[in-house]
Amino acid sequence: MTLTHEGLKQEFAYVTREGERLHIGETFERADSFMQEVSYNLIIGNNHEVDRLVREALGKGYSANTILDDGLIAGMAIVGVKFRDNIIFVPEVLISARAMKAGMAHLEPILSASGVEPIGTVIMGTVKGDLHDIGKNLCIMMLRGAGFVVHDLGVDTKPQQFIDAVVQHKAQLVGMSALLTTTMPNMGKTIQAFEEAGLRDSVRIMVGGAPVTARFAEDMGADGYGTNAIECVERAKELVGAKV
């Protein structure tokens, strides 16, 4: 693997599990030294530098997708590993999340700009008890870019809030995000609430978030599942019957 950035080499040393070394290593394999610089600054939480580098990268002709995947998300993968292994704690993760947002602020208008007719209305939210919103926000960005109208309910969204929003906006689709194994069951509870309200047949429901699996999605009665923002868009298109 070609890791040219000295700081990132040291950060990668925190990734010790075989599968993770392979997966994260593959991303850095295709990331050039400039994208590695973006990742490194995200990991150390330097939001001003991430802001500057992302602007510079766009100026140099890097695509928004490349910067997102090979710079920002790749860096966040190492942040996740360090957080899990107690090398860093909540404050450091929040500082990296702030750096991620600084970079995403430049990418969002590009990823969202499509100018196409709306192909459907989606209600998106992170489920009750869960405050993670970076992945959900990425999905929203990509859905808007693909021509969906999206109403964002934010984090810690109760089942009734999803139901009220669907009724208010006459939405065809609901997207739920969960990042904690303890909040995943709240997706199933929200689906149940739609059933109890007599609205289950009038709406399609998709779910996602790092711990969610296809099996779990199926068991709880969701209509679709996706592992990333691209799949979120693909699922949304399938579920509203649009051409993928």
Ligand code: B12
């Ligand atoms: C950033 C972060 C935080 C930040 C959140 C900031 C924010 N504004 O989001 C803060 C510091 C607040 C935080 C807090 C906590 N966190 Co946290 N956090 C993370 C971290 C490092 C990154 C998550 C992230 O943003 N990933 C990047 C995004 C792009 O990926 P993603 O969310 O998976 O989203 C993608 C896909 O999943 C998919 N997707 C997402 N949603 C949807 C929806 C649909 C419909 C579809 C189709 C697809 C889809 O598309 C997205 C884009 O590609 C993860 C570790 C990790 N690597 O996942 C831990 C992690 C999720 N956190 C964890 C924990 C334990 C916590 C805390 C309980 C810690 C504590 N002791 O307080 C609290 C819980 C707070 C709460 N009530 O929610 C654990 C969860 C473990 C578990 N098994 O449940 C993790 C896995 C860390 C770990 N390895 O231990 N966290």
